[in-house]
Amino acid sequence: MAKRIDVSGLSAFYGGFRAIDDISMTVEPRTVTAFIGPSGCGKSTFLRTLNRMHEVTPGGRVEGKVLLDDENLYGSDVDPVSVRRTVGMVFQRPNPFPTMSIYDNVAAGLRLNGRRRKQELDEIVEKSLTGANLWNEVKDRLGKPGAGLSGGQQQRLCIARAIAVEPDVLLMDEPCSALDPISTLAIEDLIGGLKERFTIVIVTHNMQQAARVSDRTAFFNLAAVGQPGKLIEIDETERIFSNPSVQATEDYISGRFG
């Protein structure tokens, strides 16, 4: 199930622009790793290289290696589609499929990959919605449109959709930035539970959130606008927030930065 991610010498480009430069890090299985850093420092870009979503962007290109339990995601014979089945993703803005019901949204990943047995789908939908703490709220209206839920519910629906395909790793790109504090709390609780089954990487602008949910924290920074983003340091979350080894990290965390 949950797998280790081992990144070495990874750079990502938008056309000719180098967005992130030479990043290496290790993410342990069944942990939550938070990425923090100022806007434009490449956190989201780096996250998207971990399931080969970066290359979906026109002009997107990646150099370097990402090992998922010793298998290079960027190997020449690796199909990006199967990478994305293994490494799931939750986006910043909730994006349920507007033409589908709640049930169909959760079942989408399975159905579109050819698994259609009704009984099997029923089980997985219930399990995924329960896993996303949404089952009790929607079990009586599974046939209703997914877009009719509140923002927080929609985001949990998207999490349920992502975990329904049983990925090994779950990437979350600022999953709470469009949500109110109560929905945020619901999702943070959920992350705590999900890490027993998945390796989780979360990008966040909210440092309290990073401190609350993550085991390890990575701080990204960029020298100036137009320069590539770099990984400054990655360490146990407690250490990062109490006694970071790099001055820039301390400046950023204490709000003295910029």
Add this chain to the structure above:
Amino acid sequence: MSHTASDLTAPQARPQGRLAQRRLPRWTPLAIAVGAVLAGAGIGAGAGLGSHVQWGLIALILFVAANYTLTRAVEGRRQAKDRVATSLVYACFVLAIVPLYSLIETTVAKGVKVLNGTFLSHSMSGVLGTQPGGGIYHAIIGTLEQVGIATVIAVPIGVFTAVYLVEYGKGALAKAITFFVDVMTGIPSIVAGLFVLSFWILILGFGFSGFAGSLALTILMMPIVVRSTEEMLRLVPNELREASYALGVPKWRTIVSIVVPTSIGGIITGVVLAIARIAGETAPVLLLVFGSQVINNDPFNGPQSSLPFYIYEQYNLGNTASYDRAWGAALVLIILVMILNLIARGIARRQAPKTSGR
């Protein structure tokens, strides 16, 4: 700038404090409109102007002017400008509606006389052009078959082209296709007809047939379908595509199961508008289908008729009975297109992304 005491005591404009103002009653524009219409009619009749269009224009000018003057006097300059803009918008709306209404009214009034079961179920076989009687059954069959075949050919090609342009196309090929689609949009129907005539009938040696007409209609329909479908596909948010990719869904499945269903309402609307456009084409039918007085159910062999062609033909005969038949056929054509439109709207509404139901 703060409001001083002198602002508050300033004359008439601000009777009750800073925010409230003197307002005209809400029925004022309506009253002015009625007054302007009456005045316009009065002036027009008084001056002996024959055309009702002139009466209407006078009323229109009076309406805008009176609206401005009155609002200016009571409410102030900014509100007066607002009223003028509003009344101009309403006036333009009326101007746009008048020809449409008058067209429908004329067609219904003249067409409904001949519209009955016989008219719909008989051809012109054995009916002299100068006599009343006969019908449009052969023309309805022709229109339905020719437009149907054109749709069956043009819609898949058009939709696939649009999918290619939006989802896959980049570089020189996509630019070339976009360019040629733009050029094709501007092709006059008679040119499309001539092209098929020289290629299909003169070079390849096939005879006149409904299918030859369909080919020309296809040429006319394809670019419209490509354009409208392209617009609709571009409206699908990229986040939905990414959400699907992130689930490990291949690109083609994402297009089939997410992108197209999300925009299907708009695509269907575009297709129906394209059908409505080609259903009224006369020139290709004239050149390629040849026209016929009798029922021919086979679109692949022999001449057929079609509704626009029938209207043209009957109008050319130039007698009362044939004029009536032409109007009757026009009414039927409008009704057919209207029905198509309603069906499309129904489908579009049913398929539209669902947001309610919380």
